[in-house]
Amino acid sequence: MRRKIVAGNWKMNLDYQQGISLFSEIINMVKDEVRGDQHVVVCSPFIHLHAISQLAKGHPRVSTGAQNCYAEAAGAYTGEISAAQVTSTGATYVILGHSERRIYFGEDGYLLSKKVDLALKSGLSPIFCVGETLEERESDQYFDVIRQQLEAGVFHLSNEAFKNIILAYEPVWAIGTGLTASPQQAQEVHAFIRNEIAAHYNQEVADSTSVLYGGSCNPGNAPDLFSQADIDGGLIGGASLKSRDFVEIVKVYNA
Ligand code: PGA
Numbered sequence: 314m315r316r317k318i319v320a321g322n323w324k325m326n327l328d329y330q331q332g333i334s335l336f337s338e339i340i341n342m343v344k345d346e347v348r349g350d351q352h353v354v355v356c357s358p359f360i361h362l363h364a365i366s367q368l369a370k371g372h373p374r375v376s377t378g379a380q381n382c383y384a385e386a387a388g389a390y391t392g393e394i395s396a397a398q399v400t401s402t403g404a405t406y407v408i409l410g411h412s413e414r415r416i417y418f419g420e421d422g423y424l425l426s427k428k429v430d431l432a433l434k435s436g437l438s439p440i441f442c443v444g445e446t447l448e449e450r451e452s453d454q455y456f457d458v459i460r461q462q463l464e465a466g467v468f469h470l471s472n473e474a475f476k477n478i479i480l481a482y483e484p485v486w487a488i489g490t491g492l493t494a495s496p497q498q499a500q501e502v503h504a505f506i507r508n509e510i511a512a513h514y515n516q517e518v519a520d521s522t523s524v525l526y527g528g529s530c531n532p533g534n535a536p537d538l539f540s541q542a543d544i545d546g547g548l549i550g551g552a553s554l555k556s557r558d559f560v561e562i563v564k565v566y567n568a
Contacts, residue, residue, distance in 0.1 A: 322527075332360070343563065433470075440479045
């Protein structure tokens with residue numbers, strides 16, 4: 314069975330102290346309140362990663378991750394952070410292909426495929442994001458767009474390597490907007506993604522890949538979204554900045 318995962322994406326929020334406080338609150342609440350086999354991942358800015366990874370030690374259901382890493386292994390790339398450097402903090406995940414990276418930083422499929430390769434080589438599990446814009450949805454191009462994003466970013470991987478990939482469907486029109494895909498809209502795309510994986514690899518790989526939903530997910534809408542057959546958890550932006558909201562979303566999977 315594939316894993317249920319609730320991942321927080323803090324984006325470019327929280328100074329160092331605020332991040333440590335928020336993570337400490339999350340760890341305590343998870344320890345006291347979460348009952349089930351769901352896994353929690355917190356993707357912080359780089360500045361928090363080492364400290365929160367230390368705090369997460371001894372909490373097997375909580376992991377940490379970065380929100381990006383660079384497409385080269387090392388060298389003269391002022392201001393960039395490599396996958397191996399992320400690993401050295403104790404983090405085990407990295408978000409790649411987030412629409413904010415694609416749109417504001419011009420990251421394309423080829424660049425992302427290099428980042429995916431280096432992340433895997435460094436032992437990180439990529440949380441690879443796909444999703445269409447409003448225009449692409451309204452012109453019925455969304456399946457094509459998502460297929461292309463998968464083909465360019467992750468479908469070059471071998472069966473074995475692909476098993477370390479987590480996917481996130483994040484419709485761009487739902488990110489940070491308060492608009493959420495309906496459970497039916499999200500399920501339709503998640504089923505499509507799983508079919509694409511089955512067609513490209515095989516049914517066993519498709520059935521074992523976790524596909525998360527992201528885009529204005531909150532404690533109110535998470536239960537309906539997470540009950541869909543092909544939705545295996547969430548990638549949570551705004552609501553992950555409030556410990557109570559984030560942990561309530563994690564608790565949707567409480568046994
Ligand atoms: P949001 O962000 O929950 O604030 O919409 C989700 C994301 O961008 O991962």
